[in-house]
Amino acid sequence: MPNSIHHLARTAIKELSAYQSARKIGGIGTVWLNANEAPSTPCDNLSLTSDVALNRYPEPQPAKLIACYADYAGLDPTQILATRGGDEGIELIIRTFCETDDSILICPPTYGMYAISAKTAGVNVVQIMQTPSFGLDLEGIAKALDDQAVKVVFVCSPNNPTGNILPDDELARLLTLCAGRAIVVLDEAYIEYAKTSYADRLVDYPHLFIIRTLSKAFGLAGLRCGFVLAHPHAIALLAKVIAPYPIPTPVSALAEQALSPSGIAKMQQAVAQTLVQKERLACMLKDLPVVQQVFDSQTNYLLVRFQDSPKVFEALWQAGIILRHQHHNDRLENCIRITVGSASENDALIQQLRHIS
Numbered sequence: 113m114p115n116s117i118h119h120l121a122r123t124a125i126k127e128l129s130a131y132q133s134a135r136k137i138g139g140i141g142t143v144w145l146n147a148n149e150a151p152s153t154p155c156d157n158l159s160l161t162s163d164v165a166l167n168r169y170p171e172p173q174p175a176k177l178i179a180c181y182a183d184y185a186g187l188d189p190t191q192i193l194a195t196r197g198g199d200e201g202i203e204l205i206i207r208t209f210c211e212t213d214d215s216i217l218i219c220p221p222t223y224g225m226y227a228i229s230a231k232t233a234g235v236n237v238v239q240i241m242q243t244p245s246f247g248l249d250l251e252g253i254a255k256a257l258d259d260q261a262v263k264v265v266f267v268c269s270p271n272n273p274t275g276n277i278l279p280d281d282e283l284a285r286l287l288t289l290c291a292g293r294a295i296v297v298l299d300e301a302y303i304e305y306a307k308t309s310y311a312d313r314l315v316d317y318p319h320l321f322i323i324r325t326l327s328k329a330f331g332l333a334g335l336r337c338g339f340v341l342a343h344p345h346a347i348a349l350l351a352k353v354i355a356p357y358p359i360p361t362p363v364s365a366l367a368e369q370a371l372s373p374s375g376i377a378k379m380q381q382a383v384a385q386t387l388v389q390k391e392r393l394a395c396m397l398k399d400l401p402v403v404q405q406v407f408d409s410q411t412n413y414l415l416v417r418f419q420d421s422p423k424v425f426e427a428l429w430q431a432g433i434i435l436r437h438q439h440h441n442d443r444l445e446n447c448i449r450i451t452v453g454s455a456s457e458n459d460a461l462i463q464q465l466r467h468i469s
């Protein structure tokens with residue numbers, strides 16, 4: 113009985129190992145620094161009013177929510193699609209542009225969901241490793257565009273898990289390289305922690321798609337709300353593929369409050385606090401003998417290279433402090449990604465690390 117339907121599943125799904133999301137890895141943690149969540153929700157007075165009509169289907173793309181985000185991003189509402197988290201945007205772009213013989217191109221080390229979404233859609237994944245200093249290998253990418261049926265190129269800035277941003281000129285060269293040939297997806301999930309967004313450049317690049325989310329700086333990972341920003345024609349294509357009613361009415365009602373002027377101001381205060389905490393945490397980490405390197409980061413997390421990361425990861429796990437191990441990724445030997453927590457969470461982390469020799 114247990115296996116009586118396994119043979120009916122698509123081959124790509126049988127071969128796929130499921131994404132090890134931060135929540136799935138388990139652990140009995142008291143301090144969760146593994147999913148880049150905000151330590152608390154900045155806009156802490158969100159509430160549902162009684163006029164949220166749950167008997168009706170929601171608006172397919174809630175007009176007020178779209179207007180709020182357009183305002184926030186400095187764009188026109190026609191350039192915005194609301195999605196169930198940034199992850200749905202990633203999947204939609206692949207399903208909209210890739211036939212099963214096509215490929216996406218990713219530049220590891222980077223976010224894991226690009227490859228997972230491609231594989232679940234039966235789409236190939238071409239990997240062009242980043243340079244040792246975490247830059248794009250543009251020559252390698254150019255060659256892959258010539259040789260393989262690459263339809264979508266994913267880049268992430270600031271990049272998860274390395275924390276660095278993609279310099280403007282590298283992105284501009286990538287966009288030129290891909291014009292007329294492939295879509296470029298720029299994942300800006302952490303953009304609020306960095307200074308520069310590419311959103312104002314969308315008018316110049318009809319093949320550019322930007323992924324955004326309320327899960328990180330807005331502290332609303334539980335809400336599952338994200339956005340794709342792109343040319344209106346591109347948004348219209350994605351709108352054909354997305355489910356008819358993707359955004360539940362309570363989600364848009366709460367997200368609109370978080371995107372109000374006061375919600376945005378609170379988010380910005382929380383980001384400023386997190387950046388102060390990040391500097392403090394980086395300084396404390398650099399003083400520890402078990403730490404080899406703390407990479408520069410324009411995000412709410414730090415990539416840290418230890419002398420012996422499996423030992424550190426395990427010791428902290430046992431102490432209920434859950435981090436994200438990166439040791440298994442090429443270029444990230446002995447590295448752990450650590451989310452910047454509240455002051456007391458960061459202190460608890462440092463305290464435990466001092467016990468390890």
Ligand SMILES: *Cc1c(COP(=O)(O)O)cnc(C)c1O
Binds near residue numbers: 200223324337338
């Ligand atoms: C967290 C994250 C996302 C999207 O997360 P959602 O919770 O689905 O909005 C997208 N890209 C990167 C790089 C992320 O770290």
